[in-house]
Amino acid sequence: MKKQLYLISGMGADERMFRYLQFPPEYDVHYxxxxxxxxxxxFTDYAARxxxxxxTEGPVSLLGxxxxxxxxxxxxxxxxxxxVILISTIKNTRERPAYFNLVRRFRLYRLNSRWMFRQRTFVVQFYMTAKTPEEAALLKDYLRNSDFDFMYWAIRTVIHWENEELHSAVVHIHGSKDHTFPLKYVKPDYTINGGGHFMIxxxxDEINRILSREL
Incomplete structure (x- = not known):
């Protein structure tokens, strides 16, 4: 029987983010x-949904x-x-960037009006670090089609996320140039040199080498 792997993309993104990942043949991969x-x-209720x-039946692995x-x-x-395979994220409260605390304390996420939502392109491009025309086009598509209500809920959820409990089998892959979750706050198992938030x-290729060892 094949193993089961489920993929969960970044905020507002979809399965296209995983198009260059390769997985061992013994896995059935789902999105x-x-x-x-x-x-x-x-957050707990949303995760349950x-x-x-x-x-699929039986235990599964997750890649988020x-x-x-x-x-x-x-x-x-x-x-x-x-x-649980983690890419370009944080895994506990201690890894939360300092600016999150500022946004949380002063509730700056409330400034995320619909007008500001439409003007967010520059900020998102900075944090995502898209390097190629293909990535820029994909990011533009996500921005054009993203839902305000979902993004507002997700941003507020991330800012308030608290977690001290970890699954016993977590593999964390992170980029050294990630602007969204700066490496200085994060303790990953693998660091991709020069990797930004779009390094997936x-x-x-570097991530695939790690996946071949860890899956």
Whole structure:
């Protein structure tokens, strides 16, 4: 029987983020799409609804990118999971960047009006570090099609996320030039030299070598 691997993309992104990843042949690979959050839905409740998309029997492994990594860790608390692969994310409260505390303390996320949402391109491009025309085009598509209500809920959820509990089998891969979650706050198992928040696409070969060892 094949092993089961479920992928969860970053905030507002989709399965295209994983197009350059390669997985061992003994895995069946599935993608868990984002769901529309309920108003003020707790993170645990949202993760439970995401976990309901896992339809295969027995233990599974999860691979979460950015915000998808946080969802993966929450799902791993709610159901049997063999391994959690984290890419370009944080895994506990201690790894939260300092600027998160400022945004949280002064509730700056409330400034995320619909007008500001439409003007966010420059900020997002800085934090994502898209390096190629393909990445820039994909990012532009995500920005054009992203939902304000989902993004507002997700940003508020990330800013308030608290986690001290880790699954026993977590593998954390991070980039040395990640602007969203700076490396100085993060303690990964693997560091991709020069990797930004988009390294899953532009440095996929290095990530694939790690996946071949860890899966």
């Amino acid at each position: 868990l799409p984002w769901l529309k959050p309920q108003p003020n839905e707790p 995401m976990a309901a998309g896992i339809t 990118l950015s915000f998808g990594g946080m969802i993966s860790l929450e799902i791993a608390r709610q159901r049997p999971v063999e391994k 696409m532009n440095q996929a």
